[in-house]
Amino acid sequence: MNHHPSNQGMVDVSSKDITKRTAVASSKIKLSPEAFLKLRKGQSPKGDVLEAAKVAGILAAKSTAAIIPHCHPLPLTHVNIRFETDEKRHSVRCLAEVICLGRTGVEMEALTAVCVASLTIYDMMKWADKAMVISDVKLLKKTGGRSGDFFRKT
Numbered sequence: 001m002n003h004h005p006s007n008q009g010m011v012d013v014s015s016k017d018i019t020k021r022t023a024v025a026s027s028k029i030k031l032s033p034e035a036f037l038k039l040r041k042g043q044s045p046k047g048d049v050l051e052a053a054k055v056a057g058i059l060a061a062k063s064t065a066a067i068i069p070h071c072h073p074l075p076l077t078h079v080n081i082r083f084e085t086d087e088k089r090h091s092v093r094c095l096a097e098v099i100c101l102g103r104t105g106v107e108m109e110a111l112t113a114v115c116v117a118s119l120t121i122y123d124m125m126k127w128a129d130k131a132m133v134i135s136d137v138k139l140l141k142k143t144g145g146r147s148g149d150f151f152r153k154t
Contacts, residue, residue: 023107027136029121030090044128079097
């Protein structure tokens with residue numbers, strides 16, 4: 001039987017210095033050619049898909065501590081969500097940049113933002129394509145903190 005210590009919880013970051021922390025993450029959602037065309041033409045009955053996904057991503061970044069148990073609530077100073085559409089692959093790449101002045105990093109906030117942005121696209125386009133695939137969720141970059149900077153090579 002595996003024993004899980006009960007004294008573990010949120011990491012105490014009170015001794016860490018407050019520094020500028022940044023993170024950039026991305027995800028991808030692939031649609032059918034027909035659904036992608038409807039998205040590009042603004043034909044979703046639920047409204048502007050990418051604008052709703054942008055707002056959802058921002059709200060998700062701000063709510064990360066409420067849904068990821070060991071994340072600290074952070075005073076985010078910047079959240080930017082943007083999208084790149086790929087006409088040939090019928091996909092949308094979601095990118096989130098998150099910045100704060102804090103004692104711990106914002107990687108989880110950026111990753112949560114792109115996941116929720118992609119889920120929002122799925123929700124608003126499922127009427128046209130239930131076989132959409134969300135993939136390639138990844139941290140692209142992080143700066144600040146004791147562990148140093150990280151830049152994805154590929």
